[in-house]
Amino acid sequence: MKQKKLTNILIVILASGLLLVLWFNGLDWIYAQILRLGANIALIFSSDTHVGMKLTEGAPTFMIETIIDGRKGTYPQKADLILLPFIMILTWQILLFFNLPVKYALRSALENIIAFYIIQLVYVLLLTSYYNSETINFIYNLLLDSFYIIALFLIVKDAFKYELIGIAKRSRNQV
DSSP, X not given: OHHHHHHHHHHHHHHHHHHHHHIIIIIHHHHHHHHHHXXXXXXXXOTTOEEEEEEETTEEEEEEEEEETTEEEEEEEEOHHHHTHHHHHHHHHHHHHHHSOXXXXXXXXXXXXXXXXXXXXXXXXXXXXXXXXXXXXXXXXXXXXXXXXHHHHHHHHHHHHTTOSHHHHHHHHHO
């Protein structure tokens, strides 16, 4: 049991380290481009709104081109801290492949990565109406610092679902 915990800790450290190195060497740009592509697909019927990308100080930045108060405008949103929680999800999914049968680990990976992507995609889409709606402005600001919490929620969900922590195992045994 103790060896399993140490192995899991080592997997998390190595996976996180490797993902961070990859992340800061271009994986962040690739993921930001995937989000940009998804946003532009969702905006396919909007002729006056577009999401672009550029590097600002070495970090991906979403460039929103839209109509603000009747005039065409462009504004940036740095994406580095918004995208970084994705590493938590990827690290967790790697760990699950070492602790669950492949079928369950793969199912969890698909569920969590798709759910997290959709939430982040909604966030990018909210950027396009940031200056046009007080409600969207409020939701956008609410989500701004919530991606780590959302990633943690997905991890805790899996931990209970697959009984990966002692609390879940004890409560099931007592019932």
